[in-house]
Amino acid sequence: MPQRSRPTLNEVALAAGVSVASASRALSGASASPEMVERVRAAAAALGYVADATARSLKVRRTEQLALAVADLANPVYVTMMRAIEGVVSAAGYRLVVTATGTDADNEIATIRGMSRGYADGLIISPLRITPAVIDELLSASVPVVVIGTIPQSVALDNVRANSMRGIRLAHAHLLAGGRASIAFVNGPINTTPGDARLRGFRRAADAAHGKVDERAIVSADDFTADAGEKATRVLLARYTPDALICANDLLAIGAMRALRQEGKSVPADVAVVGMDNTELADLTTPTLTSVCLGSAERGMRAATLLLDRINEPDRATSRVTVQPRLVVRDSSAASAVTRATAPATTRATAPAATRTTAPAAQAAKSERRR
Amino acid sequence: MPQRSRPTLNEVALAAGVSVASASRALSGASASPEMVERVRAAAAALGYVADATARSLKVRRTEQLALAVADLANPVYVTMMRAIEGVVSAAGYRLVVTATGTDADNEIATIRGMSRGYADGLIISPLRITPAVIDELLSASVPVVVIGTIPQSVALDNVRANSMRGIRLAHAHLLAGGRASIAFVNGPINTTPGDARLRGFRRAADAAHGKVDERAIVSADDFTADAGEKATRVLLARYTPDALICANDLLAIGAMRALRQEGKSVPADVAVVGMDNTELADLTTPTLTSVCLGSAERGMRAATLLLDRINEPDRATSRVTVQPRLVVRDSSAASAVTRATAPATTRATAPAATRTTAPAAQAAKSERRR
DNA sequence: GAGACGGTTGCAATCGTTTCCAAGAACGTT
DNA sequence: AACGTTCTTGGAAACGATTGCAACCGTCTC
Numbered sequence A, B: 001m002p003q004r005s006r007p008t009l010n011e012v013a014l015a016a017g018v019s020v021a022s023a024s025r026a027l028s029g030a031s032a033s034p035e036m037v038e039r040v041r042a043a044a045a046a047l048g049y050v051a052d053a054t055a056r057s058l059k060v061r062r063t064e065q066l067a068l069a070v071a072d073l074a075n076p077v078y079v080t081m082m083r084a085i086e087g088v089v090s091a092a093g094y095r096l097v098v099t100a101t102g103t104d105a106d107n108e109i110a111t112i113r114g115m116s117r118g119y120a121d122g123l124i125i126s127p128l129r130i131t132p133a134v135i136d137e138l139l140s141a142s143v144p145v146v147v148i149g150t151i152p153q154s155v156a157l158d159n160v161r162a163n164s165m166r167g168i169r170l171a172h173a174h175l176l177a178g179g180r181a182s183i184a185f186v187n188g189p190i191n192t193t194p195g196d197a198r199l200r201g202f203r204r205a206a207d208a209a210h211g212k213v214d215e216r217a218i219v220s221a222d223d224f225t226a227d228a229g230e231k232a233t234r235v236l237l238a239r240y241t242p243d244a245l246i247c248a249n250d251l252l253a254i255g256a257m258r259a260l261r262q263e264g265k266s267v268p269a270d271v272a273v274v275g276m277d278n279t280e281l282a283d284l285t286t287p288t289l290t291s292v293c294l295g296s297a298e299r300g301m302r303a304a305t306l307l308l309d310r311i312n313e314p315d316r317a318t319s320r321v322t323v324q325p326r327l328v329v330r331d332s333s334a335a336s337a338v339t340r341a342t343a344p345a346t347t348r349a350t351a352p353a354a355t356r357t358t359a360p361a362a363q364a365a366k367s368e369r370r371r
Numbered sequence C: 001g002a003g004a005c006g007g008t009t010g011c012a013a014t015c016g017t018t019t020c021c022a023a024g025a026a027c028g029t030t
Numbered sequence D: 001a002a003c004g005t006t007c008t009t010g011g012a013a014a015c016g017a018t019t020g021c022a023a024c025c026g027t028c029t030c
Helices: A009-016 A020-028 A034-047 A053-060 A076-091 A105-115 A132-139 A164-177 A193-210 A226-239 A250-262 A296-312 A337-342 A361-369 B009-016 B020-028 B034-047 B053-060 B076-091 B105-115 B132-139 B164-177 B193-210 B226-239 B250-262 B296-312 B337-342 B361-369
Strands: A065-070 A095-100 A123-125 A145-148 A158-162 A183-187 A218-220 A244-247 A272-276 A290-293 A320-323 A326-328 B065-070 B095-100 B123-125 B145-148 B158-162 B183-187 B218-220 B244-247 B272-276 B290-293 B320-323 B326-328
Touching: A009 A020, A009 A034, A020 A034, A053 B053, A065 A076, A065 A105, A076 A095, A076 A296, A076 B095, A095 B076, A095 B095, A105 A123, A105 A132, A123 A296, A145 A296, A158 A296, A164 A183, A164 A193, A164 A244, A164 A272, A164 A290, A164 A326, A183 A193, A183 A226, A183 A250, A193 A218, A218 A226, A226 A250, A244 A250, A250 A272, A296 A320, B009 B020, B009 B034, B020 B034, B065 B076, B065 B105, B076 B095, B076 B296, B105 B123, B105 B132, B123 B296, B145 B296, B158 B296, B164 B183, B164 B193, B164 B244, B164 B272, B164 B290, B164 B326, B183 B193, B183 B226, B183 B250, B193 B218, B218 B226, B226 B250, B244 B250, B250 B272, B296 B320
Parallel strands: A065 A095, A065 A123, A123 A145, A145 A158, A158 A320, A183 A218, A183 A244, A244 A272, A272 A290, B065 B095, B065 B123, B123 B145, B145 B158, B158 B320, B183 B218, B183 B244, B244 B272, B272 B290
Antiparallel strands: A290 A326, B290 B326
16 A cells, blocks of 8 residues: 655646746636646646645645534534534535543643644634633634633623523423423533533523422432433432423433333323433434424534634624524423313424524524424 | 734744754754753743644644544444544544545545545545445545445455444344244345345344245335334334344334334334444333444444554554454343243343454443443 | 764754745737 | 736745754863
8 A cells, every 4th residue: 555645736837847836826726827727737637636735724824624622522412513513614615623622621721722733723612611711711712712602791702502591491381381280300410511501490490480499309410311310310209299300401301211110100191201402312212202402403503604704704793692492392291181181282383493593593403303 | 802823933932042943842852951941941831832733744744633534423323433533543642533425425535535635644434335436546545544344355455344244143143042033124225335234144144044034024224214214114014023123223223113112012022122233322212222232432443543553654564353243132132931931041141242353442342331 | 182972052954835026928009 | 119008927935843964062081
């Protein structure tokens, strides 16, 4: 496998009998006579010439690469984002460099600092925990940055966020409308950004509905996994008798359904279950899982668009995009028997598409519709 | 957000009052007096200097980037591979560039050719369909290439492959041992490389067991999805009465279980089901799904290792690594009632770890054990 | 004390492009 | 016929690092 070394522009120019300058222009479409273009093209083709990306980048000060940093490449939420981002980015002629930051914040900072080495023209990052140190680092990065996640209002960075509090409220309202009265909440770890936001969302929704929140109806799993969800739900059931469960995550919801089944409770007849993130899993469970879609694909797409916009127009004002949640109703939250009798037509339709975001949302939204 | 432009080595040298050459050496740890190192370090720190990756790459002729090309970034099999690859690659100091080739072969060729631009030091590619044109292109690439997938024996390329035929045989044997006699096969599209290999595997296994293969026991879904699996299984059940199902994919298996449930058949009491790929899904279904693990993580890890090896030692002979399948037994394939009575101790243990591959397999294998 | 030697240091070339600039050619205008 | 335009073209200087080479310094040895 003789790794043949690639011909340079110099050799092409030599072969064509012209100067490198002319060769460069001929190939890049700048002013050159048709005859010149022809000669150079021919020589280039004959030698199999392809311009070297590194040399070119050095000169034009652009790498045509964009970086994406997420905690875990295998997390379905990030996978969805990544796919959306890759689509936008590669359509714009950029390559995508991915890095997993893992779970610790130092690593995130190292990644950001690494960007200063100039191997990419921009960075999309979704930090697990948003510490002041991370923000500082992002603010002083040497390339444009877009943050996916909730950062303080005052920080002048392009930013895409979900509205998980509103998502919880949608779920809560949906369950109330379905005749559920004792709605419990299975959260993930509270020391994470999403865990915290979702808990606040639930408290607010419960408070709005009943004027108080019953702390026994809230449980936190150790982790955002099915096993943790199952365990937490068992703890919950020991002290509280819900007729509906909101879970901070689809995986937690799957665990919860498992626990319910073991207790002999049927879903949705006895207990309705709503998950969150609307991953592919929601379609695959039995019963299929009603889930709050937080728009991962759309967030990814918006972030990529924002980044491209800033690259093209570095001085524009920073913008903050909030992607609105949608409730995707499936079987696990069918109205309780009693309600079904009295009010047969429950809103099986999804909540209003509810994106107050602008035009290009359509494409990504579509890809998320039937997940 | 004033994107401050980064200081160059020149400025550092100026600030330290030394030549660029010395500055470069001081920072890169080459021969330099302690005093010199100190001065340059200080100046670099004061200015916040970080060497420019592009310029460095141009000079040293290495980008410290490796590329991964797969058809679909969201496919769980690829996600698993990608995560494994990212781990190996970033531990070795490389960044990972990912590209989605989509489903058409032309795009694959374009990707490979793009590699000639020299933006990465190596390529791992998992082509959907392996055409002669693709092989040609790979052979003449200007950087080392590792192919994940089955390529002709004669092709001199580093190669990592699964053994899906053997995987099917494992499943078949397991089902026979569990007392199943009418084993059917739910395949994916046959015009794909995996679809084709898995079908051949099933034919061979069935033939070995019964001396013939009943064509009515074989059905092909249009796609590797749960819906397609459900549909195909319904077609199958209309003409054949299996007591076990091997599915070419976990998603197909989930669809199949859905179809069986609708027909009032219970899993595993009436019909055992075995999936393939051993994705996270297998742990999440009810009953949990027995699945053939084809070692995505291990394949990824092996491919990455192979690529690094070749980069370090370009002239070594090409090697072909076959990752052996393992059967991960879960609830969906518990022995049929009759057998359970007579031979109570069915092999609940997994099949022999069965990787004839060498040492570094351990790590990735572990991460795949309890999926 | 002279020469040899090991270790630092700076100069300058180099990697493969792009692009500024000036020179030249071709052409039209007065 | 001379001049001004416009268009092409080649020379050469970047881009920001690394590195071969030669100069230099101090020390040690004979």
